Amino acid sequence: NAGVTQTPKFQVLKTGQSMTLQCAQDMNHNSMYWYRQDPGMGLRLIYYSASEGTTDKGEVPNGYNVSRLNKREFSLRLESAAPSQTSVYFCASRAPRATWGQRDNEQFFGPGTRLTVL
């Protein structure tokens, strides 16, 4: 049981390049989330997916797109990277109610992707 996994761990892009951050969870959770963490700003929600086939904007969605490929996978795409998107990106999934061995609505986080845009 790997929990939430993210690839890549590190990435350096030039302004205008595109890339996709991958996230997968093996806990059979319905809800998945993408956050970014910046010094002095804390973690902020970019996009989320309440269930397979649905996605919604969070607090800071501009410049990003997401795809909920299936129940396990939720990817985040930067179409044209900008220096302001330099950040650490975290994917998370949420345990639904009454899931054996997990606390109701607890969120589990991946190890993060450290992205630098030059």
Add this chain to the structure above:
Amino acid sequence: KQEVTQIPAALSVPEGENLVLNCSFTDSAIYNLQWFRQDPGKGLTSLLLIQSSQREQTSGRLNASLDKSSGRSTLYIAASQPGDSATYLCAVGNAGGTSYGKLTFGQGTILTVHP
């Protein structure tokens, strides 16, 4: 809009001391509150989760309390150890409508426990 504040921003204590980290939130319509630990360059590890109907949760040397009406939570760490050094994050699970399940984070308390 929910806002979460953590005080203090940083704390340095000698080993063995008991300590309290504070978290306050502006909207009491929450579903739960989660405390995380983050080591430098690492992801977030869930420490404690308090449902909105609960007053406190305990895990080992950690105890978290929740007072929804006053918009406050505290994380109590007993007999601190150097291995407790990390950033502690408080996150509020928003209730109702389109906000359901989303977490709003505080900016964290950086804890240093020196031998």
